[in-house]
Amino acid sequence: MEKQLISKKDLLDEKGISYGQLYRWKRKQLIPEEWFIRKSTFTGQETFFPKDLILARIDKIMNLKEDLSLDELADKLSPLLPSYEMRKSDLIERNIVSPIVLQRFAGEDSDSYVYTFDKLLYFYIVDKLLQAGEMSMEEGEQLLQTMRDHFPKFAGKPCDLVFTRKMGVSSFALLSVPAELYFDGGVKLVSRLSVAECIEQLKGKWA
Structure with missing residues (x-):
């Protein structure tokens, strides 16, 4: 692509x-x-x-x-992550991430638990794809793990999230941008998101 x-x-x-x-x-x-x-x-x-x-x-x-x-x-x-933090209760009150995502992926955390910006970003991206109807809750777990494992390796450099399926099996990847991607005929590109744009959008919700 x-x-x-x-x-x-x-x-x-x-x-x-x-x-x-x-x-x-x-x-x-x-x-x-x-x-x-x-x-x-x-x-x-x-x-x-x-x-x-x-x-x-x-x-x-x-x-x-x-x-x-x-x-x-x-x-x-800037694609660099700011030092913003927010309590779980404030996330819910300001509707930055939907309650169903917080219940599923942060259910054990107390309402006073404070999230750093990178953790909020992961929830925000999961929420974005779920609300678009492009992803299941189980795939959301897979996406969260991909972000936790690999996003820190980019150290502030812009990247894209690529979400694909082949024969019903979903995969997630992070890649440096700009980059060209080509898939074989059996792969469906479900979504490609600019993580830098997601960071900008999330920063805007602090205003």
């Missing part, structure tokens, strides 16, 4: 931004280094970007830059 790319020239033309703006945002880490993809073309080396990701990111920057400084934006958009 190949992500569609957009050239730097087409990106600047489509969004009406300058070369200087683009690279200033890169220096401020508003746009990840990994999204700048160098490819050989008939005119030489050119820079491309994952199209959906870069267009959504630039829209977000343009919408927020009037209200936030570039440093504040960088903190908001």
Whole structure:
């Protein structure tokens, strides 16, 4: 499965931004280094970007830059996990994660138990796929274990979660982005989620 790319020239033309703006945002880490993809073309080396990701990111920057400084934006958009914490009772009260997910996956914890951001992120991603109707509770257990075992290895680098099934057997994988994935004909891609986008969404629920 190949992500569609957009050239730097087409990106600047489509969004009406300058070369200087683009690279200033890169220096401020508003746009990840990994999204700048160098490819050989008939005119030489050119820079491309994952199209959906870069267009959504630039829209977000343009919408927020009037209200936030570039440093504040960088903190908001960073894939690094913040030091936020939240009690189980507050999670329920603010409906950040649905009660059924907390009951199933955090049922033994008291209402005063405090979760770190990474644990909240795992619950949030499970909840997201369950509410989309794409995953069973049993698969949720498998996803949680995948996140616990492998997400810390990325150490703040952006990654995608890939959820597949083959002959009724589900699998989860985390991969660095941007990356291209190809499957044999018997594999169904159920979902591919940007973990960085999930982090942004979860951060937004603290506001």
